[in-house]
Amino acid sequence: MAWYVLYTKSRQEKKVEEQLLELGLDVYCPKLKKVKQWSDRKKIVEEPLFRSYVFINIEEKERHLAFKAFGVVKYLYWLERPAIVKDKEIEAIRNLLGEFEYSEIEVEQFEREDRILIKSGPLTDKEGIVKKVDDNSIEVLIEALQMKVRVDLRSNKVSKLTSG
Structure with missing residues (x-):
């Protein structure tokens, strides 16, 4: 199955x-x-x-x-x-x-096409590509799941892997 x-x-x-x-x-x-x-x-x-x-x-x-x-x-x-x-x-x-628990965040600037790693929350250890940046969230393409998700930066730790 x-x-x-x-x-x-x-x-x-x-x-x-x-x-x-x-x-x-x-x-x-x-x-x-x-x-x-x-x-x-x-x-x-x-x-x-x-x-x-x-x-x-x-x-x-x-x-x-x-x-x-x-x-x-x-x-x-x-x-x-x-x-x-x-x-x-x-x-x-x-x-x-x-x-899952809300956790403190680390402030970091994100730009379109940055490769990121989600470090907390329900998508921990998932890599993605930033597609859109808002004040408190980013829209990320998670290739492994073939989905775009919105990551709330107030409740998830996210780190930049590379730019461009």
Whole structure:
């Protein structure tokens, strides 16, 4: 069996995970706990780490079963083949999310196309390329996951590997 990446309709990740689990399939939707502030209260909510993505561990010949869940759009492809994520990558995400805590940051200037290493948070030890820089965050292409992610510089340690 292999871990495949499902692309879901917007904001349907948790519902897709729930439906596929009810079908007895091995599914994983990594989630972060965040504190949301409303005018009258604060609440801890779980949000998907990867928007519109859910991982499913299934035999290739049974991949069609995923479409029984409302909200599944398609499988993610890489080089004209369904994208496969290694077991150790899924386990690393699970372990990192279990240990995730906000940490102090080291101030560093980032520019587009800098190669960086994420040193804390759920993507610890992932390398990426800076694609966009904002005041408190950077948008990073994580090639190993084939995804762009926004890294909050207030809660993640990030170091520059090289420029250009």
